[in-house]
Amino acid sequence: MVATTAVKLPQLRHRRLTWLIGLTGVLVLAIVLSITIGAKAVPLTDAWHALTSPTGTESDIIIRSLRLPRTALGILAGIALGVAGALMQGHTRNPLADPGLLGVTQGAAFAMVASIIFLGTTSLLGFIWFGLAGALVASVGVFALGMVGGRGGPTPVTLALAGTAVSAFLYALTSAMVLLDEQAMDVFRFWQSGSIAARGTEVIWQVLPFIAAGLLLALLNASGLNALSLGEDVARNLGQNIALTRAVGVASVTLLTGAAVAACGSLSFIGLIVPHLARRVSGTDHRWLLPYSGLIGAALLLLGDVIGRVVAPPGELEVGVVLALLGAPFFVALVRRRKPVRL
Amino acid sequence: MRLQAVDVKLGYGDRVIVDGLDLGVEAGTVTTIIGPNGCGKSTLLRALGRLLKPSGGEVLLDGKKISTIATKEVARILTVLPQSPSAPEGLTVADLVARGRHPHQTWYRQWSSDDEKAVGVALNMTGLSDLAERPLDELSGGQRQRAWISMALAQGTDLLLLDEPTTFLDLAHQVEVLELVRDLHAQAGRTIVMVLHDLNLAARYADRLVAMRDGSVVAAGTPHEVLTEDLIREVFDLDSKVITDPVAGTPLVVPIGSHR
Numbered sequence: 001m002v003a004t005t006a007v008k009l010p011q012l013r014h015r016r017l018t019w020l021i022g023l024t025g026v027l028v029l030a031i032v033l034s035i036t037i038g039a040k041a042v043p044l045t046d047a048w049h050a051l052t053s054p055t056g057t058e059s060d061i062i063i064r065s066l067r068l069p070r071t072a073l074g075i076l077a078g079i080a081l082g083v084a085g086a087l088m089q090g091h092t093r094n095p096l097a098d099p100g101l102l103g104v105t106q107g108a109a110f111a112m113v114a115s116i117i118f119l120g121t122t123s124l125l126g127f128i129w130f131g132l133a134g135a136l137v138a139s140v141g142v143f144a145l146g147m148v149g150g151r152g153g154p155t156p157v158t159l160a161l162a163g164t165a166v167s168a169f170l171y172a173l174t175s176a177m178v179l180l181d182e183q184a185m186d187v188f189r190f191w192q193s194g195s196i197a198a199r200g201t202e203v204i205w206q207v208l209p210f211i212a213a214g215l216l217l218a219l220l221n222a223s224g225l226n227a228l229s230l231g232e233d234v235a236r237n238l239g240q241n242i243a244l245t246r247a248v249g250v251a252s253v254t255l256l257t258g259a260a261v262a263a264c265g266s267l268s269f270i271g272l273i274v275p276h277l278a279r280r281v282s283g284t285d286h287r288w289l290l291p292y293s294g295l296i297g298a299a300l301l302l303l304g305d306v307i308g309r310v311v312a313p314p315g316e317l318e319v320g321v322v323l324a325l326l327g328a329p330f331f332v333a334l335v336r337r338r339k340p341v342r343l
Numbered sequence: 344m345r346l347q348a349v350d351v352k353l354g355y356g357d358r359v360i361v362d363g364l365d366l367g368v369e370a371g372t373v374t375t376i377i378g379p380n381g382c383g384k385s386t387l388l389r390a391l392g393r394l395l396k397p398s399g400g401e402v403l404l405d406g407k408k409i410s411t412i413a414t415k416e417v418a419r420i421l422t423v424l425p426q427s428p429s430a431p432e433g434l435t436v437a438d439l440v441a442r443g444r445h446p447h448q449t450w451y452r453q454w455s456s457d458d459e460k461a462v463g464v465a466l467n468m469t470g471l472s473d474l475a476e477r478p479l480d481e482l483s484g485g486q487r488q489r490a491w492i493s494m495a496l497a498q499g500t501d502l503l504l505l506d507e508p509t510t511f512l513d514l515a516h517q518v519e520v521l522e523l524v525r526d527l528h529a530q531a532g533r534t535i536v537m538v539l540h541d542l543n544l545a546a547r548y549a550d551r552l553v554a555m556r557d558g559s560v561v562a563a564g565t566p567h568e569v570l571t572e573d574l575i576r577e578v579f580d581l582d583s584k585v586i587t588d589p590v591a592g593t594p595l596v597v598p599i600g601s602h603r
Contacts, residue, residue, distance in 0.1 A: 093431075220450060227445050233394050233425035238445040238498070239418030284431045285438065287453070 016288050019281045023295040027075075030302040034071040035063060038309045039316075042067075072204050074196045074305055074319075075298045077264045080211045080256035082297020083218050085271025086278060086289050087256075090225045091249045092156040099257040099271035102159070102250065103166035107138020108261045110170040112191065113177050116184040124199070127187065128206055128262045135258025142166050143250050154246060155232075194265035194320020196305055207259040214255030215294075221248045222286040229284060267320050270297050273331050345370045345405060345502055345534050346391055346421070352399030353386050353558075360386045361558040363400070373528050373535045375545040378555035379579050384538045385426060385506050387555070391536065392423025392504045418446035422495045423504040426538075427511065430479050436490045437475040440465050443497030465496035468530075469523060485516030492523060503527070505537045509544070517541065521548045546570055546593040554578050570594035 036042050042050070042059045049055075050063035084099035092101065100106070111134020115121040121130060145162035146154030154162070178185040224245040227235040232242055260267065278292035301319060304326065308317040346368040353361040361383040368374050368391075376384040389395040390402055393409050402409045409417060422443075430439055443465065444458040466472045469489040479487055488508060495503060508524065509517040525548055527533050539545040545552060546566035553563045556578045562569045571594075575583045581598055588595040 223445065223448065223450070223453070226442060229431045230439075230442060231425070231428050233389070233423075234428050236394050236414070237392060237418060237423045237425070238442070239413075239415030240445070241414060279433075283438070284434045 016282065020288075020291065020295075023281075023292060023299070027295050027299045027302075030299040030306070031071055031075070033306045034074060034302045035067050037306050038062075038067065039314065066198075069199060069201045069204060070196050070305070071302065073199050073263060074302045076204065076207065076211050077196060077260040077267065078270065078298030078301030079294040080214060080260040080297075081267055081270040081301070082274040082278070082293035082295070083215060083290050084253045084256040084260070085273075085297070086275040086286070086293040087218055087221065087225070087249050087253050088271065089275050090229060090286055090289075091246060091253075092160055093229070094156065094160065095276070096272070097160070098269070099253055100167070100261075100266070101163045102253060102257075103138035103142045103163050103170065104135040104254055104257040105261050105266050106167040106170035106174065107134040107136075107141075108132070108258060109188065109191065109266070110134055110174045111137070112262075113174050113181075113184045113188050116187055117177055117181045125202055125206060127191075128203060131262030132207075132210065132258050135262060136254055138166055138170060139250060139254035139258070143247070159246075159250075191265040192320075193318040194267040194323075195318040196264050196301070197316065197318075199263060203263050207263045210255045210259035214252045214259065217248050217252035217255065218290055221245065221252055222290050225249065225286040226284075229286070265318075265320060267301070267323065269320075269323050269327050270301055273327050273334075274300060276331075276334055344368065344403070346536070347403040347406075348387065348391060348397075348400065349403060350400035351387075351390055351397040351402065353383065353390050353395060353397055359398075359558075361390075364558065364560060366391075366553060366560060366563070368534060368536055369551075370534050371528075371532045372550045373524070373537070373548065374551045374553060375537045375539050375549035376553045376555060377539060377542060377545050377578075378561075382555045382578075383558040384555050388423070388504055388506050388536065388538050389425070392421060393417055394423060394425065415446050418498065418500075420500055421502040421504065422498045422500045424491055424495045424506060424508065426506040428491055432478075432480055434479050435476055436471055436479060436482070436493070437462065437466070439479055439490055440471075440475075440493045440497045443494040443499075446498060461497050461499050465493045468496060468527070469493040483516075485512055485519055488512060488516070488520055489523065492520070496527070501531060501533045503533055503535045505535065507538050507540065509539065509541070517544060524548065542570065542575075542596045543588065543593075546595070547588065547591045566593050570596060 036044060036047050040062060042063060046059045047063055050060040054060040054064055081099060088097045088099050088101055089095055108131035111130040112127045115127065115130035121127060142162045143154060146158040178188045224240050227238045227240040228245055235242060274293050274297045277296050278289055282288035282292045304323045305319040308319050308322040311317055344367045348364055348366040351361060351364050352359065376387065378384045386395065390397055393402065404412065404417065404420060440462050444461060447458060466475055469492055471489055471493055474482065474486065479490060482490065492508065508520050512520065521544055524535060528535055549566060551564065552566050552569040554561045554569055554574060561578050562574055570585055572583055572585050575581055575596060583599055584597045585594050586597060
């Protein structure tokens with residue numbers, strides 16, 4: 001009898017590894033598409049040429065200065081939002097939670113708009129610093145509000161309530177501000193649609209440390225989240241420090257989502273939908289769910305971006321719009337096919 | 344004394360449920376806490392298992408203040424299974440039981456052959472080896488409860504606190520779970536503390552009974568000492584006849600109502 005499980009557990013691990021490799025393959029394919037497809041299609045051989053020994057041809061320039069940064073940012077933001085979504089749904093035990101639930105997205109929007117109006121910020125890099133700061137402050141505020149009245153740290157319910165309240169409040173302020181300032185309105189509208197185009201290499205270096213730190217915290221959080229998914233009492237029994245686990249989770253979600261939305265705009269739909277896909281292959285173990293979510297998030301964001309490039313020539317459709325258009329019916333189908341997931 | 348509550352004050356927020364209670368649990372015994380709804384028995388069990396921090400007094404684990412021991416260290420000494428716990432959908436029995444090994448794992452050492460062995464033994468003892476790959480939500484209530492107990496066993500402690508392990512189970516499954524508890528006690532001399540509602544099963548499966556009312560211990564001792572007609576009236580406001588269980592020889596409480 002003991003032997004039954006001894007055999008089956010490695011089998012399961014084998015299956016999970018296979019999926020990991022398969023999903024990595026999908027991501028590689030998405031990367032290739034993202035580099036070669038666009039307003040000007042670049043054949044694979046030319047793309048290879050541009051990556052390994054550029055000589056300044058037209059396709060070299062397109063690939064190195066436009067497609068490569070765009071793809072890299074797509075990978076980073078996709079991983080960040082996928083992982084943040086899985087963390088958020090795990091911590092709140094709510095399958096409809098998205099990474100924006102902590103007020104991160106609205107915090108970033110508010111800070112960016114405020115910096116344009118009150119400080120006259122004009123550069124993209126400047127906006128992003130303010131976006132990051134706004135995301136962090138909003139999230140800390142939500143966490144603090146969620147602790148009020150809670151015993152031993154915030155509960156999923158108080159976090160969700162505080163997040164919704166803070167988001168609504170910040171959204172109201174942001175809306176009021178953009179009505180008063182035309183330039184801020186333009187930036188805000190562009191940011192809100194969500195895009196990874198024309199951000200440049202500096203933006204990537206700017207958000208990379210935050211995303212790296214967020215991913216590290218996410219990995220540290222995975223096994224604690226597994227314990228928490230059995231309920232707070234069981235987690236406490238297993239020797240898990242609940243408040244610390246929540247704090248690490250919130251910090252991770254804030255860093256990941258804050259960096260991604262500051263750089264790419266509101267794309268939190270990815271964080272809502274990706275964990276549902278990942279959960280189908282990983283099951284409920286967050287040590288696998290988080291990496292799967294990262295891979296699927298990156299692949300989905302890149303594919304959405306590629307579709308946006310070809311669907312409305314000669315123009316482009318922002319990836320945020322593509323994902324919302326394609327994602328909404330897809331999400332409905334996902335929910336209809338199975339009874340809602342209980343977390 | 345394995346586990347001791349010394350002058351503990353327990354409650355939630357401003358609501359005090361237990362005030363100034365003392366209780367000792369001796370090593371190698373099966374102790375069952377009984378009492379009417381809302382008397383504070385689950386609250387007491389949660390405090391004994393450090394799920395609830397007392398607002399006054401202390402809980403001592405092997406003579407040491409439990410609040411001074413690192414929570415992960417406590418998890419390697421005692422296991423407390425809360426009342427009707429819930430698991431995420433799709434979690435398999437094997438995965439659930441494997442999570443009992445959490446206190447023995449660190450971020451650099453995730454899964455060892457010790458863990459593997461402990462999970463196998465725990466599944467075996469609860470008779471769940473054949474159901475290991477089944478999702479928890481496909482099991483019957485009795486099997487699901489056994490799976491949770493199996494997780495508790497995988498945790499590998501010889502001190503177990505179980506909060507109403509038989510809730511929502513039919514009589515046959517109640518007996519099945521309590522037989523399992525008794526087996527666990529017999530095999531390794533585990534110290535077990537339970538909260539139970541059924542007095543007759545409590546009398547049959549416990550070495551010691553603790554009767555509570557309004558947050559205080561009214562009586563403690565062997566089932567014969569505790570389960571008397573006077574005590575049942577005092578604790579439950581219920582008239583009854585106490586006879587001898589024809590099967591186990593333990594006290595059997597037969598309630599007297601106004602009809603029949």
